[in-house]
């Protein structure tokens with residue numbers, strides 16, 4: 001009997017390639033003698049372009065061509081697509097492939113040079129002269145709201161969209177509530193920062209008039225459609241192949257990037273393959289960021305802490321353009337609710353233009369901000385009522401018998417926000433145990449006795465995963481008995497080749513090693529959506545399961561004929577179809593041979609499939625409702641999203657003198673339904689937690705008031721190294737299967753990062769005793785806050801110094817607002 | 825004006841590559857594009873991420889901070905050179921496979937070379953030393969948990985051979 005692979009730790013098949021240095025990332029693709037592109041980018045955040053002089057460029061040896069906006073024609077001269085045109089986005093704006101008349105952020109593409117190599121292409125950029133007329137830049141949410149200056153002349157108030165949703169009457173409920181409080185919260189920008197930046201290679205074949213594009217993307221079908229439309233090609237003329245992708249985390253779902261269009265254009269124009277590989281500085285200033293929001297929360301609650309009315313208003317900085325629509329703030333506004341059921345909820349947001357890099361989803365995609373708002377509110381309520389923070393959460397939980405639970409709101413996919421399943425009280429019990437919640441006060445006392453200061457925080461989230469519209473899969477059993485699987489969404493480190501092969505091997509009873517999975521190649525599966533919103537396992541996993549089932553049905557049907565048995569008596573295992581309880585069997589490969597009646601034999605196996613050997617001479621070789629070949633194809637298109645959930649808890653120590661923040665314990669309870677491969681799921685959690693630590697304690701985009709990004713390098717933008725992440729992450733799983741798909745799975749990709757800002761703010765607040773309302777928080781900010789909340793500082797000095805001097809920090813405390821509460 | 829080039833002989837993973845490169849060509853680019861050894865990756869080109877780490881005469885070196893012309897007469901080992909002579913995975917590679925020490929794989933070559941050199945110097949590191957060994961390389965996918973485990977596992981595998 002073949003053992004079941006679903007749910008077990010299986011080492012990854014793709015690792016063999018990666019570990020030997022044989023991965024093929026986009027910069028490794030070399031389709032013949034290739035030219036290299038470089039992009040001239042705006043050094044100014046806001047300016048009109050009066051003139052561009054490229055005359056000197058073509059004199060440089062090795063330069064083949066240069067494009068500016070004036071060289072673009074047809075659809076290429078139109079703005080880039082607005083991918084998600086939500087009706088509420090009344091003032092959506094997108095950039096041009098090359099800037100037309102105006103630039104709106106430092107990094108916006110202005111000219112595109114193609115040369116013999118990248119070094120020469122970069123030399124050529126410095127020979128381009130641009131005459132700018134400076135315009136006042138709008139940087140930060142406060143400046144955008146003030147609207148003294150406008151990013152786009154025709155967008156009043158810098159407001160791209162204003163959206164409001166309400167369930168019940170939140171304001172009336174708050175007015176009537178026995179207790180109320182108000183919070184003002186702030187969260188800054190970070191970014192995905194995959195280790196591999198963006199990159200595109202294209203080859204035009206003039207003989208067949210076909211374009212091949214390799215691009216580091218999270219959606220090959222999306223890029224294909226965009227390239228075809230922009231270059232005036234039929235879809236059938238364009239193949240997009242996603243090679244190995246060195247991390248995505250969201251930024252590579254946006255498309256088409258200017259270079260994804262300009263590289264194919266140049267390849268077609270010049271008749272040579274062309275490559276663009278983004279460098280790190282370019283990734284900082286010309287891809288995308290996320291997270292920045294300012295939030296105002298009013299809440300009314302009863303004596304138990306039960307929320308009677310929740311009224312949230314927030315301002316979302318979406319940067320200079322809105323190609324990805326309102327996805328991020330809509331997710332914040334809906335996923336903010338987490339595992340709770342406030343009796344009345346109202347949310348309003350404004351999505352604002354600034355002269356900075358645009359904002360598109362980064363792992364979590366608005367959920368971390370929503371979780372931050374909600375969990376900080378829970379903590380504030382608990383503090384106000386003098387209750388344990390877990391108790392206040394527990395009284396607000398949706399209960400296990402209330403699923404499916406309808407929130408009365410519309411989710412990001414335009415469908416009702418309805419949770420499919422979950423067990424939040426069980427998760428809470430697990431996380432309390434895992435982190436030692438009930439023992440913490442004793443631990444705090446022990447630490448205090450040593451002059452050490454510690455705090456504990458907890459945060460809960462619910463994550464809509466596996467959003468539609470659909471994914472598809474094709475499963476082909478070859479005559480060798482090996483199985484080739486294709487699904488259209490892309491892979492950037494999630495181990496799809498392994499997890500999907502586990503599903504297929506189980507369903508078809510073949511060896512795991514005999515299953516090969518291809519993702520993100522439009523030649524193999526032209527219908528697909530993409531890899532985002534923790535949807536790959538749910539969507540493609542389900543589609544692959546269904547497609548494998550179809551192939552299996554066909555195999556059993558053919559085998560039943562060949563073995564003169566009935567389908568019910570057959571079983572598929574170890575690469576064979578066997579009549580149950582006998583040793584009569586047929587190899588799956590032979591079944592594949594039989595599935596395809598041949599005219600020509602080329603070996604022994606195919607001889608068995610010629611029309612002389614198979615089929616009923618009285619019937620057509622391929623029945624009317626059948627197809628040749630042992631294949632299965634299917635699509636999975638769910639009614640609505642699955643909702644994964646989880647809780648994180650952290651214990652931090654803050655240095656009484658230096659205000660350094662150290663992580664003593666990090667615990668995760670995670671529920672993503674059934675796990676396909678627990679090793680991969682835990683890896684996803686580890687990675688998410690590390691990004692969360694970065695976002696909570698280190699990473700921010702330091703824009704100055706003129707719109708220059710001051711820390712656009714790995715030297716200055718502080719991503720966690722091994723020394724900054726928790727020494728271990730304790731993980732416990734809960735499995736409440738989703739009723740929405742055949743495998744009972746929910747997504748897991750983003751979960752690890754969602755509660756970070758909330759959980760660290762809570763723990764630091766608990767350690768320090770004053771409110772933490774602005775994240776990320778650095779030691780110098782914490783130090784400044786201590787000075788502002790002076791009584792706490794006095795206790796500090798007793799501990800001997802570990803560092804000889806403490807630098808005086810700038811006063812960052814002003815970002816942190818007091819929490820105001822009133823009791824009636 | 826044609827760019828001046830220099831003939832350089834690179835010894836990489838025991839093979840010899842004669843390349844003609846401009847003085848400004850980075851070793852990382854020469855390895856990737858002139859020698860076709862694309863296993864070495866470039867994540868920042870300013871010496872911070874460590875993805876481009878190769879061994880130059882056994883010492884971990886950021887190939888994005890070295891010119892190809894200055895690598896003449898050195899022995900270079902890249903990720904492609906870390907497998908055992910029989911083609912099976914070397915101990916550090918094997919440990920990464922077993923411990924799930926990689927996700928997208930982009931940072932991996934730099935970790936593998938760094939750890940290879942680290943274990944040559946300290947064959948049985950403590951957990952803290954293991955973490956210290958990799959603390960100069962960036963990975964955005966794994967959160968480092970399993971990479972630290974892989975260092976310990978590689979030490980185990982290395983001592984067994």
Ligand code: FES
Pocket residue numbers: 865866867868869870871872873874875876877886887888889
């Ligand atoms: S590419 Fe060399 S250190 Fe990052």
Ligand code: FES
Pocket residue numbers: 195246247493925926927928929930931932962963964965966
């Ligand atoms: S595995 Fe992706 S960056 Fe390390």
